[in-house]
Amino acid sequence: MEPKKILIITYYWPPAGGPGVQRWLKFAKYLPEFGWKPIIFTPENPSYPLIDESLMKDVPENLEIIKTKIWEPYQLAEKLNKSNKKFKAGQFDVGNNQSWKSKLSIWVRGNFFIPDARVFWVNPSVKFLEQYLKMNKIDVVVTSGPPHSLHLIGLQLKKQFPNIKWIADFRDPWTEISYYKHLKLTNKSDKKHRQLESDVFKNADVTLATSYTDAENFRKSGANAFCITNGFDESDSSNSQTLQSSNSPTKFTLSYIGVLEQLRNPENLWKSLDDLVKTNADFAENFRLKFVGRIDDKILDSIENSSLKSHIDNLGYLSHDKAIDEMSSSSMLLITNFPNESSKGIIPGKIFEYLETGKQIISFGPNEADVAKILDETKAGKHFSYQDSDVIK
Structure with a gap:
């Protein structure tokens, strides 16, 4: 047939x-x-x-x-916004600190x-x-x-x-x-x-x-x-049967894998971690914050201007295979979604690869998000709104 x-x-x-x-x-x-x-x-x-x-x-x-x-x-778009290539990646600056070039590129993108x-x-x-x-x-x-x-x-x-x-x-x-x-x-x-x-x-x-x-x-x-949700491919792991027990980190490592732009920046998480580093010597000695992927420069700048600076491992963009290795070598994994209610249905594809590792997951996004339901059903982690702060500790 x-x-x-x-x-x-x-x-x-x-x-x-x-x-x-x-x-x-x-x-x-x-x-x-x-x-x-x-x-x-x-x-x-x-x-x-x-x-x-x-x-x-x-x-x-x-x-x-x-x-x-x-x-x-995109050559024109990147000339308008030379500081980075966010326009091409579907990202752009937000807030009151936008340059006129950034504002123009956004307007052109949306209307032309x-x-x-x-x-x-x-x-x-x-x-x-x-x-x-x-x-x-x-x-x-x-x-x-x-x-x-x-x-x-x-x-x-x-x-x-x-x-x-x-x-x-x-x-x-x-x-x-x-x-x-x-x-x-x-x-x-x-x-x-x-x-x-x-x-x-x-x-x-x-x-x-x-x-x-x-x-x-x-x-x-x-x-x-x-x-039809996304999922994970077991063949992406060289040894999927030992993922949960392999590559145990020597320090408590919170990892974010993927692209992180300003619209999904969990500022209260960084503030809480900053406070913990300042007030808890044991935590400070054993904590690492790992980024794998493309992280907005302004997010990195804000974190590096805090007590977290000496705790950051920014690995940049890695191949998919290596990114999965970094997931499995972490203690906890971070997901951030857009904060508005209309985004509660977005389920980042990486959550399924996160789940495969067996690591605990911390998530930020709107209340009653689909991600929150997945974490509750699988008992794989906890979901917070962007307004939560002290509860994170």
Whole structure:
């Protein structure tokens, strides 16, 4: 029996690093076991903020990968905001200390590139895939966002090929994501974002969310939505059976793995740890704060201006394999989510890899978050709001 074919349209693909690549890389790896043949459509020359060559090993040898060129306006964006490359990574400064260049780059991003700066890939991709679909039998098309502009590819293909099933996969929400309100949108731009989102919800045969709350919210907006959470791949660990007992740290080590921007900065945690270091000599002697990934410079500056400075191990971005090793060599692991109520449904993919290690987890985010429910059900840690302070001790 011939396997069914599923065309996966994704911007992030190895050697891209970071969380965006993991979900459909793993689906492509394991779908053949369930009678599906995945085909990947991805940019030939993408502008990835992070590179992780170690993920190439997960790409099946016989996987069909189709690539076309993409034009992205990030050279202009980075000239406007040279201090870092946050714009490209979906991050930006917030608060009263924004430079005029940062403010301009945010305004340009929200109002000129709708829904995002990969929108220039939509029409060329549709034109290419229209010909591909005429010549190749495809049963299902999947679009993975963000970038949500990829859903516009699916939207146009669905109109041209109504018999093909279309799955719109939302790894993060669109207009309900925490930073949406910081995009400085005009009323016209906001209306356009919301209309495009609504068009995707109403035309996709299935909308996937990575959390139950997001799926419920999508259904309220007219989507035929279901939840498939992220997970972990046991093969990512060289010896998954001994993860919980391996690499025990010599000191109490609290580790954060991943990207940390200002919107998810647990300031009260740093203050509490600072107080503990100052007032508890035993704790100070045996405490390390480890960062693995891209941490906002202003967050690092604020921590380094405290008593925590001599307790920090900032390892920078590591390959996925090495990041998992650092998780397993920690005493406790930290997760931070956006603080607003609309983000309570976001479940960071790394929580499942955190759970695999068996280490205790401390989490920050809105009350009644899906992450809190997972930690309660698994008894793997505790969740706090950003307003909590002394309770952390």
